[in-house]
Amino acid sequence: MKRYLPTFIAGFGAAVLSIVPGIKSFSCCLIVPGAAILALILDQRVNKNSERIAAGKAIMFGFMTGLFATIFITTLDVLITFITKTNDFIEALPQSESLIRELKFGQMAEESLKLMKQMAKQIQKTGFSPLYLFILFTSNFITNTLFGIIGGFVGMGLLNKRKTEQ
Numbered sequence: 001m002k003r004y005l006p007t008f009i010a011g012f013g014a015a016v017l018s019i020v021p022g023i024k025s026f027s028c029c030l031i032v033p034g035a036a037i038l039a040l041i042l043d044q045r046v047n048k049n050s051e052r053i054a055a056g057k058a059i060m061f062g063f064m065t066g067l068f069a070t071i072f073i074t075t076l077d078v079l080i081t082f083i084t085k086t087n088d089f090i091e092a093l094p095q096s097e098s099l100i101r102e103l104k105f106g107q108m109a110e111e112s113l114k115l116m117k118q119m120a121k122q123i124q125k126t127g128f129s130p131l132y133l134f135i136l137f138t139s140n141f142i143t144n145t146l147f148g149i150i151g152g153f154v155g156m157g158l159l160n161k162r163k164t165e166q
Contacts, residue, residue: 004064006042010035011068014144018073019080028143032069033151036062040155052163053156062152066145073144074137082127089132090120 014035018027039061040053081087093116100109115131122129 004061006039006046007036007061007064008068009042010039011065011070012072013038014065014069015072015076018069019076027073028147032066032144032147033062033154035069036065036148036151037155037158039065040152040159044159050163052160055153055156058152058156059149060152061155062149063145064148065151066148067141069148070137070140070144073140074133077136078128078133081123081132085124085127087123090123093117093120 014027014031017023017031023031040058043049043061044053077087096116097113100113103109119129119132123132
């Protein structure tokens with residue numbers, strides 16, 4: 001675990017920034033890659049390591065930062081939803097419903113709307129929906145780990161370039 005402590009810290013920082021309403025939109029494409037870069041920098045500073053960063057390390061640090069960000073973002077989102085019994089999903093449901101009905105996707109869309117309404121009712125009643133948790137975790141995992149890996153590669157490039165310039 002000590003080896004991945006920088007990814008843990010950076011992932012937590014990304015999660016905290018990702019729940020702030022105005023900044024939330026930039027979570028996947030700026031905050032998580034930035035956190036992966038920060039994790040690589042922290043690792044070099046903590047270990048006093050001035051060696052070039054290998055691609056495998058960049059991938060692993062980006063993936064782990066994205067994974068920790070996913071865990072913390074999902075946990076914080078579910079906790080806030082449990083307390084407030086509302087979230088962005090519930091706020092956007094009426095617009096989503098009208099858009100889906102406008103596009104006339106047929107029976108499959110109707111079934112999807114039933115599931116979405118069921119999730120919304122569960123959240124409004126108890127503050128929790130297992131299906132919402134699954135969807136939230138899955139989507140966060142895919143986007144955060146992907147963008148974390150991209151951030152790891154960008155960080156590798158930046159830090160290795162800085163090494164060659166010195």
